[in-house]
Amino acid sequence: MSVFADIDWREVGREAGEVLAEYLRIDTTNPPGNERAAMEFLAALLARDGVESELLAQDPARPNLLARLRGAGREPALVLLHHADVVPAGPGWSVEPFAGVERDGWLWGRGALDCKSLGVMHLFALRLLARLEVPLEREVWLLSVSDEERGGGAGAQWLCREHAGLFSEASDLLGEGGVGLQMPNGESLWLPSYAEKGILWLELSAQGGGGHAALGGSGPAERVARVLARLSEKAPEVFITPEAERNLRSLAGRARFPLSLLLSRPRSPLTRRLVRSAARKNEWARTLMCTTMAVTSLEAGAAENQLPTSCRAILDCRLHPADRREACLARVAEEASREGVTVRETLYAPPSRSPVDTPLFSILTETLRRLGPTPHVAPALFPGTTDNRFFRELGLCCYGLLPVMLPFGQHEVHGPDERIERSQLERGCRIMAEIVHAAATARRSQESGA
Numbered sequence: 001m002s003v004f005a006d007i008d009w010r011e012v013g014r015e016a017g018e019v020l021a022e023y024l025r026i027d028t029t030n031p032p033g034n035e036r037a038a039m040e041f042l043a044a045l046l047a048r049d050g051v052e053s054e055l056l057a058q059d060p061a062r063p064n065l066l067a068r069l070r071g072a073g074r075e076p077a078l079v080l081l082h083h084a085d086v087v088p089a090g091p092g093w094s095v096e097p098f099a100g101v102e103r104d105g106w107l108w109g110r111g112a113l114d115c116k117s118l119g120v121m122h123l124f125a126l127r128l129l130a131r132l133e134v135p136l137e138r139e140v141w142l143l144s145v146s147d148e149e150r151g152g153g154a155g156a157q158w159l160c161r162e163h164a165g166l167f168s169e170a171s172d173l174l175g176e177g178g179v180g181l182q183m184p185n186g187e188s189l190w191l192p193s194y195a196e197k198g199i200l201w202l203e204l205s206a207q208g209g210g211g212h213a214a215l216g217g218s219g220p221a222e223r224v225a226r227v228l229a230r231l232s233e234k235a236p237e238v239f240i241t242p243e244a245e246r247n248l249r250s251l252a253g254r255a256r257f258p259l260s261l262l263l264s265r266p267r268s269p270l271t272r273r274l275v276r277s278a279a280r281k282n283e284w285a286r287t288l289m290c291t292t293m294a295v296t297s298l299e300a301g302a303a304e305n306q307l308p309t310s311c312r313a314i315l316d317c318r319l320h321p322a323d324r325r326e327a328c329l330a331r332v333a334e335e336a337s338r339e340g341v342t343v344r345e346t347l348y349a350p351p352s353r354s355p356v357d358t359p360l361f362s363i364l365t366e367t368l369r370r371l372g373p374t375p376h377v378a379p380a381l382f383p384g385t386t387d388n389r390f391f392r393e394l395g396l397c398c399y400g401l402l403p404v405m406l407p408f409g410q411h412e413v414h415g416p417d418e419r420i421e422r423s424q425l426e427r428g429c430r431i432m433a434e435i436v437h438a439a440a441t442a443r444r445s446q447e448s449g450a
Contacts, residue, residue, distance in 0.1 A: 177400015
């Protein structure tokens with residue numbers, strides 16, 4: 001029988017909704033952040049259930065909260081990570097973004113999905129285990145960090161640099177990244193993330209003599225534009241990783257013949273040709289299976305009738321974990337050299353990944369299949385970056401999961417009217433509590449069957 005057999009999950013959902021509404025009312029827009037009020041709010045809630053916490057800070061106004069639920073210490077700690085800061089609200093909202101509004105069964109506000117709801121799910125996992133006095137094989141840590149939306153310099157990056165020894169006591173981490181998706185065909189799929197793309201920002205620049213625009217000619221703007229056009233037209237390399245092969249095999253059971261046969265044999269040349277073709281045509285597949293490039297800035301002349309003397313573009317490359325920084329840079333440099341355009345690297349963060357053949361990922365998968373609306377779970381590459389990458393560098397096994405179902409292509413992360421359905425918050429609290437309980441009460445020798 002589950003340790004949570006007597007829990008009234010509707011009551012947990014009601015309480016979690018109240019806590020999330022309060023959390024959303026704390027304006028942690030970054031910049032400037034000012035996350036201290038949020039950390040003190042969480043610390044006070046934890047203290048009610050006897051859970052100790054401390055603040056670790058580079059900047060006193062922007063601390064990070066670490067709470068520990070004590071265990072026997074026979075296994076390294078499990079870390080539950082979320083960030084308290086949010087992006088600016090921006091225009092277009094139908095409600096006040098920091099009012100914690102509840103309407104039509106939904107909680108509205110900046111941070112409702114990214115990622116204060118995840119923090120509330122982590123919080124209730126800890127509080128329920130504390131209230132029930134569950135004996136734990138390992139400690140469970142709740143870690144709420146500042147500054148994720150601006151790179152983590154005051155948050156996870158600083159913690160992993162200045163307190164690396166602390167995290168040597170932990171081995172696993174659950175953070176943000178993966179979600180469930182409701183597909184257009186009516187099916188749904190859990191996509192917990194095991195890896196993240198890297199970041200490679202490149203500056204492309206060209207110089208010219210200028211002059212009157214009436215003279216025409218091929219100046220620096222045209223040369224940079226031709227480079228960008230050729231890069232966008234070039235078919236990207238498609239990376240079919242072992243995890244992608246596993247996912248293709250899982251799709252085979254839901255497809256009709258002959259597609260089912262092809263998907264069941266992901267290493268066959270024909271299947272690989274079909275997958276590569278689909279990835280190049282489908283935006284979602286391309287994002288997950290290719291290195292992508294996007295022009296995020298383009299600057300040239302200052303007057304309509306004047307040829308520019310210079311042109312500058314910024315290319316945001318998101319590196320697939322199977323790709324290499326040097327290879328991506330070489331692809332861009334090859335096209336740029338044809339037009340006399342200079343390429344300069346301005347930022348690099350490597351891709352990161354964790355193995356999926358672990359006890360924690362097995363627990364996560366089994367729990368999602370048992371409690372979620374779908375039995376379909378596929379380990380996914382997260383196309384963006386999260387704070388998980390800093391902890392992977394310290395050797396922690398990290399997965400991303402916000403256990404809610406979102407309509408494919410329709411959720412409002414970083415956009416106006418960000419919101420979460422109350423029923424999804426309730427189910428998310430239950431899923432997270434069950435995952436954390438299973439992971440914190442099992443010994444690795446037992447999990448592996450040794």
